Amino acid sequence: MSYPLIFERSRKGRRGLKLVKEAPRAEDLIPKAFLREAPPRLPEVDELTLVRHYTGLSRRQVGVDTTFYPLGSCTMKYNPKLHEEAARLFADLHPYQDPKTAQGALALMWELGEYLKALTGMDAITLQPAAGAHGELTGILVIRAYHEDRGEGKARRLVLVPDSAHGSNPATASMAGYQVREVPSGPDGEVDLEALKRELGPHVAAIMLTNPNTLGLFERRILEISRLAKEAGAQLYYDGANLNAILGWARPGDMGFDVVHLNLHKTFTVPHGGGGPGSGPLGVKAHLAPYLPVPLVAKGEEGYYLDFDRPKSIGRVKSFYGNFLALVRAWAYIRTLGLPGLKRAAALAVLNARYLKELLKEKGYRIPYDGPCMHEFVAQPPAGFRALDLAKGLLELGFHPPTVYFPLIIKEALMVEPTETESKETSRPSPRPWWSFWRSPRSGWKTPPTPPRCAAWTSLGLTSAPSSPTLTRVRARSRPGPGPRPGRSGP
Amino acid sequence: MDYTPHTEAEIQEMLRRVGAESLEDLFRHLPEEILNPEIALPEPLPEWAVLEELGRLAERNRPARKAFLGGGIRSHHAPPVVQALASRGEFLTAYTPYQPEVSQGVLQATFEYQTMIAELTGLEVANASMYDGATALAEGVLLALRETGRMSVLISHGVHPEYRAVLKAYLEAVGAELKVLPLEGGRTPSFPVPEGVGAVVGQNPNYLGALEDLAPLAEAAHRAGALFVAVADPLSLGVLKPPGAYGADIAVGDGQSLGLPMGFGGPHFGYLATKKAFVRQLPGRLVSETVDAEGKRGFILTLQAREQYIRRAKAKSNITTNAQLTALMGAMYLAALGPEGLREVALRGVALAHRLHDLLLEVPGVEPFTPKPFFNEFALRLPKAPGAVREALAARGLHAATPVPEEYGENLALFAATELHQEEDLLALREALKEVLA
Numbered sequence: 001m002s003y004p005l006i007f008e009r010s011r012k013g014r015r016g017l018k019l020v021k022e023a024p025r026a027e028d029l030i031p032k033a034f035l036r037e038a039p040p041r042l043p044e045v046d047e048l049t050l051v052r053h054y055t056g057l058s059r060r061q062v063g064v065d066t067t068f069y070p071l072g073s074c075t076m077k078y079n080p081k082l083h084e085e086a087a088r089l090f091a092d093l094h095p096y097q098d099p100k101t102a103q104g105a106l107a108l109m110w111e112l113g114e115y116l117k118a119l120t121g122m123d124a125i126t127l128q129p130a131a132g133a134h135g136e137l138t139g140i141l142v143i144r145a146y147h148e149d150r151g152e153g154k155a156r157r158l159v160l161v162p163d164s165a166h167g168s169n170p171a172t173a174s175m176a177g178y179q180v181r182e183v184p185s186g187p188d189g190e191v192d193l194e195a196l197k198r199e200l201g202p203h204v205a206a207i208m209l210t211n212p213n214t215l216g217l218f219e220r221r222i223l224e225i226s227r228l229a230k231e232a233g234a235q236l237y238y239d240g241a242n243l244n245a246i247l248g249w250a251r252p253g254d255m256g257f258d259v260v261h262l263n264l265h266k267t268f269t270v271p272h273g274g275g276g277p278g279s280g281p282l283g284v285k286a287h288l289a290p291y292l293p294v295p296l297v298a299k300g301e302e303g304y305y306l307d308f309d310r311p312k313s314i315g316r317v318k319s320f321y322g323n324f325l326a327l328v329r330a331w332a333y334i335r336t337l338g339l340p341g342l343k344r345a346a347a348l349a350v351l352n353a354r355y356l357k358e359l360l361k362e363k364g365y366r367i368p369y370d371g372p373c374m375h376e377f378v379a380q381p382p383a384g385f386r387a388l389d390l391a392k393g394l395l396e397l398g399f400h401p402p403t404v405y406f407p408l409i410i411k412e413a414l415m416v417e418p419t420e421t422e423s424k425e426t427s428r429p430s431p432r433p434w435w436s437f438w439r440s441p442r443s444g445w446k447t448p449p450t451p452p453r454c455a456a457w458t459s460l461g462l463t464s465a466p467s468s469p470t471l472t473r474v475r476a477r478s479r480p481g482p483g484p485r486p487g488r489s490g491p
Numbered sequence: 492m493d494y495t496p497h498t499e500a501e502i503q504e505m506l507r508r509v510g511a512e513s514l515e516d517l518f519r520h521l522p523e524e525i526l527n528p529e530i531a532l533p534e535p536l537p538e539w540a541v542l543e544e545l546g547r548l549a550e551r552n553r554p555a556r557k558a559f560l561g562g563g564i565r566s567h568h569a570p571p572v573v574q575a576l577a578s579r580g581e582f583l584t585a586y587t588p589y590q591p592e593v594s595q596g597v598l599q600a601t602f603e604y605q606t607m608i609a610e611l612t613g614l615e616v617a618n619a620s621m622y623d624g625a626t627a628l629a630e631g632v633l634l635a636l637r638e639t640g641r642m643s644v645l646i647s648h649g650v651h652p653e654y655r656a657v658l659k660a661y662l663e664a665v666g667a668e669l670k671v672l673p674l675e676g677g678r679t680p681s682f683p684v685p686e687g688v689g690a691v692v693g694q695n696p697n698y699l700g701a702l703e704d705l706a707p708l709a710e711a712a713h714r715a716g717a718l719f720v721a722v723a724d725p726l727s728l729g730v731l732k733p734p735g736a737y738g739a740d741i742a743v744g745d746g747q748s749l750g751l752p753m754g755f756g757g758p759h760f761g762y763l764a765t766k767k768a769f770v771r772q773l774p775g776r777l778v779s780e781t782v783d784a785e786g787k788r789g790f791i792l793t794l795q796a797r798e799q800y801i802r803r804a805k806a807k808s809n810i811t812t813n814a815q816l817t818a819l820m821g822a823m824y825l826a827a828l829g830p831e832g833l834r835e836v837a838l839r840g841v842a843l844a845h846r847l848h849d850l851l852l853e854v855p856g857v858e859p860f861t862p863k864p865f866f867n868e869f870a871l872r873l874p875k876a877p878g879a880v881r882e883a884l885a886a887r888g889l890h891a892a893t894p895v896p897e898e899y900g901e902n903l904a905l906f907a908a909t910e911l912h913q914e915e916d917l918l919a920l921r922e923a924l925k926e927v928l929a
């Protein structure tokens with residue numbers, strides 16, 4: 001049975017929440033020309049139906065709260081419940097209320113900024129970007145403003161990214177009006193220094209790197225890379241997606257990076273929420289600070305205030321001051337763990353990844369770049385198997401599979417990030433470890449020993465991109481009939 | 492407390508297995524000169540002490556529940572049923588639904604959200620959400636420029652100043668030109684759109700709260716071969732003519748008015764809706780209906796070739812993480828209220844705002860500014876600097892008078908009313924304003 005749409009549970013005239021005792025007539029308040037001719041066809045359901053609908057949907061969804069979720073590069077670690085309560089303490093603040101009545105919120109932002117600067121080795125920070133990719137865009141705009149200010153804006157038109165980079169890096173660079181060139185990885189999976197030297201020059205605006213990179217390997221020649229970047233006048237950008245691997249142990253600022261964005265929804269346990277909202281603060285070295293977006297939180301003699309007086313700023317990238325309630329969660333995380341806890345969390349994330357990598361190697365998985373991995377690693381299934389086979393096997397068991405087919409430079413890639421909040425027995429559950437379920441793929445799927453059928457759905461046309469997909473259930477006004485009918489109406 | 496499950500014995504066993512002697516050993520291959528830097532952070536705290544510290548910070552805020560502050564964010568009722576459902580761990584702790592087999596919950600809820608937004612805006616399709624209203628506007632305009640192949644944008648001064656600021660930063664990045672169309676009498680005048688303009692933008696109700704008939708501007712845009720982008724508060728669309736009905740090709744807005752906590756400005760969500768013809772230019776995620784191998788209806792991410800993780804430098808946008816959970820909260824709110832409940836909440840705000848307008852004009856020195864008809868907020872001209880008035884009102888326990896940037900005129904402040912206010916609240920604000928301005 002297909003699960004009904006909320007619209008299919010709707011009954012004309014049924015009411016849920018009623019927030020207003022007596023509503024005035026629209027015509028008495030607003031000239032008719034401004035009014036809609038017919039009410040929007042929203043669902044009409046009672047509150048219990050609403051609760052059952054969304055509770056049912058939630059049971060057709062897995063999250064970190066329900067299952068192991070080793071999605072490489074995404075850092076699906078536990079999101080402490082404490083943080084949800086913390087966020088509720090700050091829910092009723094208006095962004096335009098008198099700053100003197102929001103000193104606690106501003107203090108929290110200022111303190112978080114100080115913590116993040118200390119952890120990254122940066123001199124200034126903005127908390128405004130709403131996500132990692134948004135932080136990237138902000139960072140590249142800051143770099144661009146810096147080059148333009150120095151009269152080099154026209155000359156520096158190119159951004160370099162490694163071929164193993166996240167897709168958001170090249171997408172960001174082109175969104176900021178730059179050309180993008182990919183630098184190949186060397187045989188050890190790290191940036192090929194000779195290739196980088198060939199590309200560097202007075203035409204390069206920035207190099208965007210993730211360290212550890214998407215193969216889970218620390219770029220051991222990072223000091224050499226940052227020296228080369230500096231000599232060429234290019235700014236070095238740190239994609240913070242993998243900062244959780246080294247947090248507290250090493251800092252992008254000390255490696256020579258000029259800019260770093262953080263994913264508070266990865267490293268600092270803000271929940272991913274099925275795809276957002278996140279938060280992507282951006283830290284920079286002093287020479288880039290004048291270009292950060294407005295406003296910045298500042299500390300004055302009479303308390304904290306929002307500083308708009310920044311003439312060289314790139315302007316704004318988001319309304320208000322960022323995803324503030326995400327900042328509250330990150331603050332709570334840092335204050336709970338402190339430096340020793342953050343370092344231990346990073347070390348155990350690395351230990352879990354190395355341990356799992358060893359187990360997989362024993363089972364015949366191949367590790368194309370078998371250096372000392374950090375918080376994640378990239379494996380290939382044994383000869384004759386596909387990454388998708390393992391993914392499907394895991395789905396049958398109700399696990400979330402690793403990232404598959406990324407990074408693009410490795411065939412049949414399985415990118416595995418266990419995170420530090422998973423126990424040893426998650427990696428090796430009894431009686432059968434999850435990573436061996438695909439052992440006989442030709443016949444195996446249908447008959448794994450008593451598989452819990454957690455998957456709400458069986459098999460999918462993942463590759464069959466429809467030419468005109470059904471994106472909504474909006475119906476033409478003219479069509480008569482009782483309402484949307486259950487069943488398929490699209491391609 | 493670091494939320495890790497490892498016992499000391501397990502750590503030792505795992506270290507042996509990976510050939511390391513200690514946790515420090517795991518980082519030994521990093522350059523020595525950058526390893527173990529000195530970092531000054533406060534000492535770790537137990538859970539109760541973290542809450543106490545947060546409580547101390549929270550006490551230094553005066554919550555703005557029942558605020559009369561306008562400016563696009565307002566104090567609305569956040570229904571507990573929405574809060575409870577959105578707190579379900581399956582929604583809260585899921586990643587982007589890349590694996591449809593175990594993500595039908597988020598996918599179907601997103602499909603329903605897309606449908607509700609399309610219905611509210613009178614357009615055919617909506618994406619899965621943007622960060623906020625301002626970035627939704629920037630991405631909507633970029634869509635229009637891609638579609639028309641032009642590099643010039645005309646925007647009404649009636650569009651929220653922060654939205655215009657974000658748009659400006661995004662357009663400078665691609666080298667497109669942005670021109671502002673001044674208001675006449677608090678509304679956008681009809682204006683012949685010059686050749687070469689790719690997108691024309693208006694907002695209804697506008698930043699000052701006034702209702703605008705944007706149809707003539709949309710027509711002028713179309714005559715010049717440009718697309719028309721409308722900024723609209725989704726709550727207002729419970730009663731107002733939808734953008735699709737007055738010629739908008741693209742509609743955007745911020746979802747906070749759909750019962751989301753103000754949260755000092757975020758996270759909320761941005762919606763982005765358009766016509767089917769432009770769907771391949773849409774940024775961000777899109778969910779479509781399909782069937783599985785057994786013929787059951789299901790939902791998948793679709794047209795992914797637009798997105799950064801497939802197309803890299805050629806993607807329509809770099810957006811990855813969006814505002815999925817807050818968007819679902821918006822959909823839950825719409826479903827909880829239904830068309831009738833939404834209409835009632837919207838109209839109650841309108842009625843109270845007009846009542847408040849009349850009451851505040853009784854205060855000596857206060858002059859009207861936003862022309863009638865307006866929606867649920869309006870600007871007044873005060874005899875004193877609005878920042879100082881806001882501060883003095885706050886000292887009396889009332890949050891009101893959002894200062895309007897000087898580009899709109901001197902000493903202007905925005906006031907708003909919502910379903911949370913009662914007649915006595917409005918009277919209290921009038922009395923407080925009298926005292927402050929005396």
